[in-house]
Amino acid sequence: MPKLKAQYLKVYIDDSALAPQDVSADLDTVDFPYEYEDIDVTGFTEGVVNEMPGMLTAPITFAGTFNPASGTGLYDVLKGIVGVYTAHTVTIQIGQNAAPVSGDPEYEGEYWCKSMNCSGTPRGKLAISSEFRPFGATAPTFGTVT
Amino acid sequence: MSKLKAQYSGVYFAGYDLTGRARQYDITDDHEEIDVETFQELVLNTMPGLRIAAVDLVTLLDPATDMSHDALKDPSVNWNDVLSILFGQNAVPVIGDPVFNMLAQQFTYNAPVDVRAAVITEVNARTKDFNPSWGIVLANTTITDTTNFAGVDQGASSTAGAVGWLQALGVLASDTYVVKIQDAPPPGSVWSDLITFVLDGSARGSERLTVAGAVDQHIRAIATRTGAAADSFKLAVGFERLS
Numbered sequence: 001m002p003k004l005k006a007q008y009l010k011v012y013i014d015d016s017a018l019a020p021q022d023v024s025a026d027l028d029t030v031d032f033p034y035e036y037e038d039i040d041v042t043g044f045t046e047g048v049v050n051e052m053p054g055m056l057t058a059p060i061t062f063a064g065t066f067n068p069a070s071g072t073g074l075y076d077v078l079k080g081i082v083g084v085y086t087a088h089t090v091t092i093q094i095g096q097n098a099a100p101v102s103g104d105p106e107y108e109g110e111y112w113c114k115s116m117n118c119s120g121t122p123r124g125k126l127a128i129s130s131e132f133r134p135f136g137a138t139a140p141t142f143g144t145v146t
Numbered sequence: 147m148s149k150l151k152a153q154y155s156g157v158y159f160a161g162y163d164l165t166g167r168a169r170q171y172d173i174t175d176d177h178e179e180i181d182v183e184t185f186q187e188l189v190l191n192t193m194p195g196l197r198i199a200a201v202d203l204v205t206l207l208d209p210a211t212d213m214s215h216d217a218l219k220d221p222s223v224n225w226n227d228v229l230s231i232l233f234g235q236n237a238v239p240v241i242g243d244p245v246f247n248m249l250a251q252q253f254t255y256n257a258p259v260d261v262r263a264a265v266i267t268e269v270n271a272r273t274k275d276f277n278p279s280w281g282i283v284l285a286n287t288t289i290t291d292t293t294n295f296a297g298v299d300q301g302a303s304s305t306a307g308a309v310g311w312l313q314a315l316g317v318l319a320s321d322t323y324v325v326k327i328q329d330a331p332p333p334g335s336v337w338s339d340l341i342t343f344v345l346d347g348s349a350r351g352s353e354r355l356t357v358a359g360a361v362d363q364h365i366r367a368i369a370t371r372t373g374a375a376a377d378s379f380k381l382a383v384g385f386e387r388l389s
Contacts, residue, residue, distance in 0.1 A: 025148075026148075026149065037190070055183060055187075055189065055190045056188060056189045056190060057189070057190045058189055058190075065149040065150065066149070066150045066233065066244075067148050067149050067150065068150070068233070068235065068243075068244045069148060073148070075244065079280050082175065082177075083177050083194050083197060084194075085193055085194050112193075112194065114176065114177050114179065114194065115174070115175060115176035115177065116175050117172070117173060117174050117175060117176065118171075118172075118173040118175075118231075118246070119152075119170070119171060119172040119173065120152025120155050120170070120171055121152055121169060121170045122152065122153050122169060123153070124151070124152055125149065125150070125151050125152060126149075126150040126151060126152040126155070126233060127152075131176075133179065133191070133192050134189045134190065134191045134192075135191065136191055137183075137184075137187035137188060137189065137191060138188060138189070139188040139189035140189070
């Protein structure tokens with residue numbers, strides 16, 4: 001399968017009872033960088049700046065539409081976990097131009113919810129955005145849908 | 147109910163209804179991060195630190211009495227007042243709808259005037275002393291007599307107390323009201339007082355009160371009138387069950 005459109009992304013976030021909730025339909029942006037900090041190890045007499053990979057950083061940022069549906073809406077899920085320092089599983093499944101199936105790429109890790117921000121204008125949707133940070137010492141990973 | 151547009155939001159601050167003059171709000175509910183990574187761990191990891199809550203508001207500048215300019219022109223007056231943003235579920239906010247409440251300090255009142263635009267003001271307000279609240283609306287209307295508002299079944303009782311918020315959005319000529327939040331066990335017919343607000347409509351204002359301990363499953367607001375003038379009393383009541 002060559003190039004993929006993002007339409008078929010599926011996102012699950014553990015709610016306050018640690019039950020995964022499918023919040024895909026309430027999201028329109030997901031940003032999940034997988035980056036290593038760089039450590040400058042350039043020394044005297046060397047011909048080029050050179051760096052080593054440091055620690056992995058793996059934040060996630062979600063943005064979407066405020067949905068207060070009890071138990072499943074994005075607002076209701078985030079309200080129950082923002083600022084709570086326990087491991088919540090976040091799973092991002094990447095469907096290959098169709099709904100995700102077994103074998104499709106998947107990103108998953110244990111996170112805590114750092115923020116829940118809302119904004120509105122008279123002519124727009126009620127927008128909600130949220131940031132997550134890795135919980136604990138185990139790095140999130142890219143795997144496949146099972 | 148699913149996705150919401152912002153068109154039906156309500157904005158109240160310090161007893162002033164800014165809904166008809168507000169054009170944008172940005173609510174920040176965030177936490178500082180505390181680095182806790184150690185050697186040989188595989189990923190940078192952090193813990194939540196102090197909570198950060200703030201609201202940025204853009205309003206049209208209306209200099210008429212009791213409108214947006216009167217409400218916001220002197221930030222030092224609004225250093226201990228409730229800012230409420232009600233989220234109507236694609237209709238005017240009603241009982242049961244989500245609401246954000248914050249005991250706020252107003253820090254700015256800026257007017258970036260542009261010759262080709264309406265006169266707007268930018269307000270920044272930050273939380274004072276207490277956590278903000280994501281709760282539900284128990285009242286958002288104008289009354290002229292004693293009113294027992296519809297109850298909300300929140301599905302279960304709790305034991306960690308609750309917080310109540312009142313916006314008294316006007317000044318009554320002669321009547322006064324006692325506004326309360328009450329709770330009841332199922333089926334929601336035998337009500338007990340939970341929170342009794344001090345504001346009675348004789349002055350414009352806002353109020354935050356808390357209650358500790360057990361809170362029953364059903365919640366409602368009531369407003370009991372003293373007097374017979376049938377003055378119009380506009381109010382909004384918010385509630386959050388704590389956990």
